[in-house]
Amino acid sequence: MSPRTPSPDVARHGWPQALAAVLAALIAMWGIAAMGLLAAGAGGLPDGAFPRVVTATVVTAVGGTVELSGNAGALAESAAGITVMPLSVTLAGALVLAAGFLRPLRHRAVAGAPELAGWAARIAVLWVIALLGMAFAARQTFAVSLGSGTLGDLGDVFGLSPKVGFTTDVPLTVLFGVLWLAGVLVLALLVSPAAPLPGRLLRFQESVRPAAYAMVALLLAFVAVGSVIALVVAATRGHAAETVAVILLGLPNVAWLAFTLGLGATWTGRVQGPFGLPMPHVLDEVLRTKDVSTLNVHTLAQYDGRVWWLVVVDAVLLMAAAFSMATRSPARMRAWQHALHMAVALALTVLMICLVGRVSAHYGLSLLGIGDLGGGLSGELFLKPQVWGALGLALLWGLVTGFLGALLARPVRRRGEAGKPEDVRAPAG
Known part of the structure; x- marks a missing residue:
């Protein structure tokens, strides 16, 4: 050539x-x-x-x-x-x-x-x-x-x-x-x-790729679950157009927020004026107060006890992600290493959600110093996470689920594992 x-x-x-x-x-x-x-x-x-x-x-x-x-x-x-x-x-x-x-x-x-x-x-x-x-x-x-x-x-x-x-x-x-x-x-x-x-980076794929794959699959799983719930709500409670708008514009915003809440994370926020949240009504009730509100599973459960199911969903999907990560990793990797990889990957994932999931909006209008006179001409909406608490909880969940996922994956044959006796053929001749 x-x-x-x-x-x-x-x-x-x-x-x-x-x-x-x-x-x-x-x-x-x-x-x-x-x-x-x-x-x-x-x-x-x-x-x-x-x-x-x-x-x-x-x-x-x-x-x-x-x-x-x-x-x-x-x-x-x-x-x-x-x-x-x-x-x-x-x-x-x-x-x-x-x-x-x-x-x-x-x-x-x-x-x-x-x-x-x-x-x-x-x-x-x-x-x-x-x-x-x-x-x-x-x-x-x-x-x-x-x-x-x-x-x-x-x-x-x-x-x-x-x-x-x-x-x-x-x-x-x-x-x-x-x-x-x-x-x-x-x-x-x-x-x-x-x-x-590149050849120089191949040594990192054994530790990075399984964890990255597991986290992306985890985020997509929450979006899929949220889609099913949204469609069921639209079919049974009406408001189909609003639900479709949420699905097409902000479904991951809602689903990934719910994911962090299930981990135990806390967000703070407030809704004031005609603003509306593209989220379940219970969130709007918690946040529509005069003062800054605290949003977590405890405050949400005061309005709807079914919120505690978020913890269960988180536990199930995190265990599935940890099991997937372990089965994609080399067989020689130990359980504590899986736990460490899962903790770091989950903490980075939660950090990403905290960065992209923030919401802040405000507007106001005043004539001659007169405003907010019931005309809907002002409002405020904001939602932000308590980042360090969320990261600490992500590390804890990652360590626990990563270790348990590695134990569950032990009976499963993985990449790099030696062949079983029945798979070994006698030499020819």
């Missing part, structure tokens, strides 16, 4: 394949976001704003920053802000992009670092172009109705027409979008047992 002739490996994952992977991920995310927003009632937005709102949703799903702004004139003040990731959209994009990244690399045991870096760089270049396009497209301004109360009368007298809108912080959107992409590609290499690694 001539030195200038591209190798078959490079030819299999060039620019066309990179473009296909990026486009497939964007189409999946845009489609999920659009259907979720339609189910939530956003299809009737004025001034043809729906496509821009969908694009802004996709931007936030990959870690981008959307800034809210207001213009109410010299006699009025307005303020707004929102921080939330629609994790259903995030998850859809991550799965599709990871599949596109891994497809040309399948059926190979080893790949050189330059080859992997070149393949990832092609995807990254196209991804940055897409981020820039979405960041500049996700901009819109809306007029705000002052209602029929005192604020409305003052607005008519002074001829005020408040406006609110959203824009994107382009540099931060590109930065966090690239970090999100890097995380997806690295996790894809760690999770897939068929993905090739």
